[in-house]
Amino acid sequence: MPAASIARVLVDSPLPQLDRLFDYQVPAELQSAAAPGCRVRVPLRSAGRIADGFIVELVDTIEYSGALSEIDAVVSPVPVLTDEVYQLARRVADRAAGGASDVLRIAVPKRQVRVEKAWAASEPTVGSPFEPVDIPEYDAAILDGIIVQAGRAVMEAIPRTVEVGGQWLGHWALTMARVAARALAAGPVILVVPDYRDQEQLENALRTILPPDRILRLDARQSSADRYRAHLLCLDGVARVIVGNRSAVYAPAKDPSLIMVWDDGDPLLAEPLAPYVHSRDAALVRQEQQGCALIFLGHARTTEVERLVQLGWCSPLSPTTRYLPRVIPTAQQVADDPLAARARIPSNAWREAKAALEHGPVLFQVARPGYAPRLVCESCGQVARCQRCNGPLGLKRARSSPSCSWCGAIAAQWRCAHCSANRYRLQGQGATRTAEDLGRAFPGVPVIVSDGERPIVTVPDRPALVIATRGAEPVAAGGYRVVVLLDGERMLARESLRVGEDCLRWWSNAISLAAAGAPTVLVGVGGSLAGALATWQLADYSRDELADRRRLRFPPAVRVASVTGDPESLTRAIRSVEGLDGVDVLGPVDTAAGTLRAIVRFDFARGSEVAGTLRSELIRNASSRRKRVPSTGAPARLPTLRVRFDDLEPFEQLEGTL
Template identity: 40%
Template structure:
């Protein structure tokens, strides 16, 4: 192109001059400080992407807000904020407007500009400059929400404790240096135990399913695994089913490595103290955490080990939406953060067995010779023999159980496990066996103590003049005998022997190593000081095995093993008597002390039938038309199999309403959707998208969607 005096000739020169002028004007415009309603915005990254703390799945998105210049320093990713949420305020990235009001939220990231072309509302407030939502925690919560077809906001409500300003002002000491690698100690009883500890101390990420030996050593063994991880300079997280077991592991850890390197994270600590301990974890003041279910989200820095104890315990399943299970959350953390994983129990769940069968983890168990040496002797009594036994009429104890208890009381305390609490929680007509119910609310009548008047277990009204509406009979018989009635009967059968009870209303922590009968419900068994219980009696096995549930046998064996593990070994005279049908598989597994074999056979049977964990399932419950509409709208995987619908039982009138019950006056149906392994994510995504579409269109009534439900009944 030719030039004249440095100018472009003709029309092309005019176009280039116009372009240059436009560029200069654009740069000048960008140089001006941006404002919102007259207030200057942050000069750099003026747009904040906010997750609003609102649970419905159709709002499970990031929303764009402007960052005022005055909040620029504090409005950093991870902090808590408050935002205006409604028409004319914050817009979702697709440009939709929803809801209204001032809501809490979390600032996820800062970006240069929004793809929404309208005006953005500004952040209303930075609640605290503490960055509570880190990138690893956000990624974990997103993975949990996706797995369970829930919203990210719901998961964050479970993961992040409520703020406490006083706790945020606390200062935390510098953490002590890592401890030395511990000695294997009782881990040497397991062939692969010392190698597992060495791998943790080296900084490796071994994965193991640990079947612990009965006895008092497992808290110290868990503490040793944590200490080995700390020795590598990494953090550790242990999730326990309840505060009592967490306190035992925490005490063992303190004895092993001292204080200052770990903390206990349980609800009993109170909101302020719990948040203070959580902040100590987030700021790196402690590197090891022992806690209950909510601790599975603890923001441990440089996580090297996640461990869970008694993963079959129902306490590990979250009662709030989206109902995640602690075991699955910890497995996700192990994968995302490349940490070691330890799933431990004196028994073995089918889910843990699947981890071994598919090669994800290795089995960590003792040899059979060691098991036989430390486990108690287990004997069985058939329930039909109990009915014919004259001695059983005095205290519901067959002759074998009575003799075992009498001999053991000469050496120490005897544990008696009863499946039901209370006195006589279930009564029936003595003539026609019709259940005795309250005439006011149809609730079950029960006796609170010997000689007391009958009262309703639901509404509490007395029924002194009860008569059977079917046959007119006035005599009653016990359908189920509770722990208090059992304690009363045992007191008469063993005069002069102290009888203690432990249950939901009052749980004993320990009992002295003295002759006594300790009557307990499952999970509330106190520890016996010294060598342990001299014997244990496991009563009413039919009440556990007869539950109409896929996991009835597995759950019965888990509860029996938990009680029997507190008894002295066979070499020290420890004996366990279980009153149940001897030929049943869970009873035989207890006699042989073979929880692994029982779990392997259970897994094989479920594989043949296509039941979890071999398959992935989701439960959808609600009104029949709503369930059908959701399934029709959901883009389910091609291989999805729909089972049902079946009616959801209507709760009896007067009974307190429980989560998942149909609303009063409504009839619900439930379907199960089953897919093969590897398709669970697609199933959850399809159900979540269909739920979101229904909420946006305001179609029908709410549905209850649960992925991987524990109870398929």
């Protein structure tokens, strides 16, 4: 048998029983094209069909002595799947009891033939020279040590804006760009940000430091051709700064020197598809596998990152000079003044905003978009509900028909399910209604609304009222002259395990957009959150929050997995892990879909064992035969067992129910 004539192939299939390497004979006519990492098509004997896959490795011999099926075709000789990315996909999939092919669908874009041919015909590229940059706000020697020694750090961002190349950006973007440029001399750099707003700021900062050919964008918003072109450019060995959203952590960069993640608490960094791997976890695994540096950058720490700091796994890194924003809590004023308690915007916020509008823009952060987030029955006061899905009704615009916040259905002829009345009243104020009220209060001042439907990235340095939902705040040239954080009590009323740290992140990110010395008014919020913001000791709140989670045995003090299925399969899965040390089970309880769900809690040291055991149950459930019901001829019942690791949904209350 010729050398390296056997290919070990990972089949692209969501079936858990196919999540392993299959051996195929490489025909003589395909041996010149077959290489590790290339796309192939292979037969599946049991299914009687042809499937796509990747060659993971070529071997000389195997233990199996029977005849092997042959590879049907080599789709492309380009090795688009590097061994580093495959090992990463395999590791994070095993950690989450998922399939490696599910991860690779995110990591490797679909093939674009024209792009691939143009890339293959192009001349090898050599990156333009660049000069390392200084990072005056941080200790450069410590940063260089982290990069050279492949260390892990949690970096505190500076809460202010800065002008770079004629554009105003969050200082975090400039910091990230400078650190990336400093690390680029040692190899490729991967920068991961939550969304396009952050990405645009970061790219603008990078362009002022590095040549254009050293910056590579790789994200899901690109066209299929552009994303595949960027993926191929990662393979040419040129040290580049790769910028993108959550999928960029899987970029096929050869021997990266640094992975850097901005604002890891943003839910956009959590993959919504199975196996639901968070970019933070993928970055931690890749750093350990490839021996590169890893830095988490943010204004506020998540409890997950705080846990890593307390374990000594990550080192805290703060600016050499402390930057203390001016935050004014109003909780005491509201408590002392009955009239202030009924007002949405207290008097001192009005005064600060009125004075600041003579000089520049003022930001009002609100909790919800639309006109009125909630409607209630005028007769009985019950929340108005959708007749289709029972979701809460709201108004997106003034004088519009109410619509469901969950399914979007229009409720033109709504009647209360409790008293049959057909009149409702508004409850709460969304961004549009707030803009309408503020426009009347400040006549002649331009009003700008920024939310999910009307995204605005920047605003000029002119007097204006900017009303933005959390996370949609534009960057103001010169910074906002005043920032007013409204609806704090409403945000904190959301039943969620992460509500405190989420609010801390939303508010600290908004505070960082204020001009130097400009005040931020925090309306109606007191206690530890207000104290952390007023003193800018945000890490103290994360430390106390993690201590509470440890006492309650809640994540991230422990890991969790939600297991959902029919009674028989769920019982079998739960029994398989109940005997393991450090494992306890909550439930099962009924779900809205008519199945049962249980929560498995376990120590981090037991993660591999629990994941492997539950993965075995998934395979058993998916591969067991299900016969048709003879009397009805109904089709075989599909597998129902589902497992999701690090799932916080059971600890959350849907925001739409508030």
